[in-house]
Amino acid sequence: MSERAALAFEEREYTAARLDALSGGLAGVLARRGVRAGDRVALMASNRPEFVVAVRAAWRLGAAVVLFSPSWKRGEVEHALRVTEPAHAVGDHPLLAGLMPMLHLDDGPIRPAEAPFPGAAFPEPAPDADALLVFSSGTTGLPKAVRHTHASFRAAVRNWRATLELTARDRIQIATPPSHILGLLNIETALASGAWMRLHRRFDLDLVLRTIETDRITVEMAVAPIALAIASHPDVESFDLSSLRYIMWGATPVTPQVAETVTRRTGVGWVPAYGASELPVIACNPVRGARLDSVGRPAPGVELRVVSPRTGEPAGPGETGEIQARSDSLMAGYLPAEATEGAFDGGWYRTGDVGRVDAGGWVTLTGRTKEMIKVRGFQVAPAEVEAVLHGHPDVADCAVYGIPDGAGGEAVVAAVAAGGPVDPGELIALVGDRLASYKRPSEVVLVEEIPRLPSGKVLRRVLRERHLRPDGQSS
Known part of the structure; x- marks a missing residue:
């Protein structure tokens, strides 16, 4: 009986053994390119099986994978490179290839390891060695690289399962x-x-x-x-x-x-x-x-x-x-x-x-803590106001943020993407009916869409900057 598939992508299927063999083959290629235990390998690739293979190949060698989002622009990639200083790169994105030597995932088919790579028995990486560097959301500023060890990420997988x-x-x-x-x-x-x-x-x-x-x-x-x-x-x-x-x-x-x-x-x-x-x-x-x-x-x-x-x-x-x-x-x-x-x-x-x-x-x-709005000495949680606004049938999406309002205080502002005819005054009154008066928005701004990260987190910083800049553009 043949082994069942573990991963499907379009018309292709991969068994766990096939993924393991491909990872071993790519590990050999990376080793010949100088990747060693303790190195950092930048990975900037689209959703594809080779992404999985590349992560596991680097781990085979005891290297840490630095994950770069394929949606990033040049400035974001340059920032990530400065922060993590990877010695090697793998992927399919021309942006990364233009900034450092990169093994392109399409340069040739990734082949399974037919025999153990000479001189590399792929010893188990040290539990406390870095395995993964992934960038935080960066809703309030430039993102930081989060370091996970082999032990911490294995524990996360175990807990999630x-x-x-x-x-x-x-x-x-x-x-x-x-x-x-x-x-x-x-x-x-x-x-x-x-x-x-x-x-x-x-x-x-x-x-x-x-x-x-x-x-x-x-x-x-x-x-x-x-x-x-x-x-x-x-x-x-x-x-x-x-x-x-x-x-x-x-x-x-x-x-x-x-x-x-x-x-x-x-x-x-x-x-x-x-x-x-x-x-x-x-x-x-x-x-x-x-x-x-x-x-x-x-x-x-x-x-x-x-x-x-x-x-x-x-x-x-x-x-x-x-x-x-x-x-x-x-x-x-x-x-x-x-x-x-x-x-x-x-x-x-x-x-x-x-x-x-x-x-x-x-x-x-x-x-x-960084998004709490301080109104006349009171703390206002944006999520609480957003929950009320979402209850209106014509509010498709919304986000609440604070802007300076004299004497070190702030005013509550609601950005609303409407799914139908919306009266800002009606929305302000709705919040006032449901919550304490200091939580009521001083203003409702109608927008085409709420800026969010791919994870769904609202970019309140962007909304605030747009609000405060007279040209309406974020910096």
């Missing part, structure tokens, strides 16, 4: 960029679980929905833009999504109205989860009995605490403060190294997220 209850019976698809921590984590977790996965060249909503139907996908991954797109799809009922056990919502807190709309139209429920590049799996809902008002309980192997922003002391159950975490899946630090200063509090990772953990361990996020 347990959280999702993923088994060899599951079938998933990857349409989001594997250069993001969640994309690579999903790939490696599927391989570790023996699950079948389809890798898509790019995200296309109709293709994703059709693939759920034809490939009988059992677990779907979504971020906010994907959830919004499914909820607003005019013909989503025409797709058979009955094979899905659930849809996982990550990267940003759930918008209940969007999630409930998808469930009403498809019959599929959600499993909200919470993670970060620095600690990929922080909390997750149970696969059965998930709640939309919480990102779940701490993931296996993760400890959480809430610290008071006023005293710096641990807060009690249900009290709001900064979420802090520790785990064997936590990053080793940042590059540049000085960026690590302030990231930890006595061994606890400071997430920068504001929220609370109740007596039952359920985690609720309310905002970001």
